[in-house]
Amino acid sequence: MKVEAGKINIVFKCDREEIPGIVNLCLDHIRKETHVKPVDLLTLAKLKWIITELLTNAVKHSGMEECTLTFEHDTEQLVLEKEDTGKPLMLFENNSGKVITWPLSGLSEPLEFQIYHNGTDSLKVRSTEPDGAAFFVEHLDDVQMPGLLIDTSEHFGLLIMTKASDEFTYTYDPILKTNRFRSIIYLKNSDYEA
Amino acid sequence: MVLQVNALSDVVQATILPEEASLANADMFKEEMITLIAGGTKLVILSFENVNYIDSSFLGSLVVALKYAMPRKVDIYLVALKPDVKNLLTLIRMDKVFKIFKDYKQAMETIN
Numbered sequence: 001m002k003v004e005a006g007k008i009n010i011v012f013k014c015d016r017e018e019i020p021g022i023v024n025l026c027l028d029h030i031r032k033e034t035h036v037k038p039v040d041l042l043t044l045a046k047l048k049w050i051i052t053e054l055l056t057n058a059v060k061h062s063g064m065e066e067c068t069l070t071f072e073h074d075t076e077q078l079v080l081e082k083e084d085t086g087k088p089l090m091l092f093e094n095n096s097g098k099v100i101t102w103p104l105s106g107l108s109e110p111l112e113f114q115i116y117h118n119g120t121d122s123l124k125v126r127s128t129e130p131d132g133a134a135f136f137v138e139h140l141d142d143v144q145m146p147g148l149l150i151d152t153s154e155h156f157g158l159l160i161m162t163k164a165s166d167e168f169t170y171t172y173d174p175i176l177k178t179n180r181f182r183s184i185i186y187l188k189n190s191d192y193e194a
Numbered sequence: 195m196v197l198q199v200n201a202l203s204d205v206v207q208a209t210i211l212p213e214e215a216s217l218a219n220a221d222m223f224k225e226e227m228i229t230l231i232a233g234g235t236k237l238v239i240l241s242f243e244n245v246n247y248i249d250s251s252f253l254g255s256l257v258v259a260l261k262y263a264m265p266r267k268v269d270i271y272l273v274a275l276k277p278d279v280k281n282l283l284t285l286i287r288m289d290k291v292f293k294i295f296k297d298y299k300q301a302m303e304t305i306n
Contacts, residue, residue, distance in 0.1 A: 020214040020247055045278050049285075052249045056217050060251075120287045156250035156286060163285050 008033065008071040012055055014064060019055045022069070026051050030071060030078075039078070043185060046164040047078065050183045053157040054082040057181070062086030077166075078185040085178050089133060089170050091115055091125060103172050104130040116155035123159050133170040135162040196223040197230070204236040205305065207298055210245050217251040224255035227270075231263045238263070239301045243274035248282060260291065269293070271301045 002009040008029045012022055027048055031038065039047075051069065058067040067084035089102040094114040104111060104127055112126040115135075122138045135158065162168045165183040172179055196219050200207040208230060212219055230238055240256075242248075260270055273295045275283070283289050295301040 016217045019216060019218075019249070023247070042281075045281060048247075048278070049282055052216075052247070056249050056251060059217060118287045120290065156253050159286050160250055160282065 006033065006073055010069045011066055012058060012069055013066050014059050014062065016056075016059045019052060019059070022055060023048055023051050026069065026071060030073075033071075033073060039187075043078070046185060047080065049160050049164050050080055053161045054080065054181060054183070057157055058082060058084060058086075062179070075187065077187055080183045082181045083178050085176075088172050088179055102127075102131065102133060102170065103174055116159065118159070121159065121163070123155060123162060131172045131174060135168045135170075137162055195226070197226045199230065201235070205302070206230050206233075206235045206238045207241065208238055209241040209243060213244055213246045215242075215245045215248040215252040217249060220249075220251040220255040223252060224258050227255070227259035228262050231259065231266060231268045235268060237269045237271065237305065239271045239273055239295075239298060241274045241298060242272065242276065242279055243297075245279055246276060248279050253283070253286070253288065257288070257291075271295055271304075273297050273301050 008026065010022065010026065012018070027044065030044070030047060054069060055067075058064070062084045064084045064086035067082055067086075070079075070081045070083070072079045072081075091100050092098070092115070093100060094116055100111070100113070107127065107130045110126060110128045112124060114122050114124050116123045117140060120140055122140050123135065124138060125133050125135050127133045137159070161181075161183060164185075166186045167182070167184040169182050170179065171182070196211060197208040198211055200209075208227075210223070215223070227238070227240075238259075256270075263270055271293045272283075274297050275294060280289070280294070283292070283294075293301075293304075295304070
C-alpha cells in the first residue's frame with residue numbers, strides 16, 4: 001500500500017479471502033485521511049459497499065491476478081478507482097439478451113440500455129464514446145414482479161456501486177489496455193473539508 | 195459450516211456464523227439453505243446477528259434460496275440485521291421481498 005497526501009493506493013491480489021481485510025484497511029486509512037472533518041457514517045457505509053464490490057468484481061470478472069485500488073479526496077468529492085488489465089467490460093442488454101462489449105465498435109450515436117431491474121429500480125448504462133460507459137438508475141412505476149426474483153445476483157454488485165455513488169463510470173484505455181471503474185461521492189451537501 | 199441451526203417443529207432458526215458474509219462463503223451458505231428448505235420446514239428464520247459485512251455474492255445466494263423456497267411454500271424471515279447490512283438490503287430493494295424482524299422472538303410472535 002502506498003499513501004500520499006490525500007491519496008491511497010493499494011494493490012489487490014484478487015484473492016477473495018483477502019477482500020474483507022482490504023476493505024477494513026482502506027476504511028481505516030480513509031478515516032485517517034479525513035480525520036480533520038470525518039465523513040458521516042452513511043458515506044463510510046457507501047465507501048465500504050463500493051470497495052467491497054469493486055474488489056469482488058475484480059475476483060469474479062477481471063481474470064487477472066491483481067488490480068489497483070485508489071482513493072483520493074478533496075473538499076468537493078471522494079473518488080474510488082479500480083484499475084486492471086483484464087477483460088474489458090461486457091454486458092447483456094436486458095430486453096434483447098444481446099451481448100455488448102467495450103470498446104464499442106461503430107458507435108454513431110449514444111448507446112443506452114437497461115442491464116437489470118429489481119421491480120423498482122432500472123439499472124441502465126449509457127455510452128457516448130466507444131471507450132466509456134456511465135451507469136445510472138431510473139425509478140420504475142407499476143412493476144409488479146420484483147426483478148431480483150427473476151434475474152439473480154450477477155448485477156447486484158453493479159446496482160450497489162451505482163446506487164451508492166453519485167457518479168459511477170467505466171473507461172477502457174485502448175493503448176494501455178486497462179479497465180478503470182470510477183466511483184465519485186459528492187461532498188457538496190456536507191460540511192466535510194479535506 | 196456457515197449456519198448454526200436450531201430446528202423446532204415447523205420452524206428452523208438458522209444463525210449465520212461468520213462475521214463476513216461474502217464471496218468466500220456464499221456458495222456454502224446457499225447449499226446449507228437449500229438443504230434446510232428441502233428438509234420439510236415451513237419457515238426458516240435467518241439471523242444476521244454476527245454479520246458485520248455482506249456483499250452482493252452472499253445476497254445473491256440469499257435470493258437463490260428464496261427462489262428455491264417459494265414454490266415449496268417455505269418462508270424465509272430475516273432477523274437481527276445490523277444497520278449497515280439492513281441499509282444495503284434496502285438500497286437494492288431486497289427489503290421488499292423478505293420479511294425482516296428485530297430478532298427471533300419478534301419473528302416467532304408473528305406465527306404464534
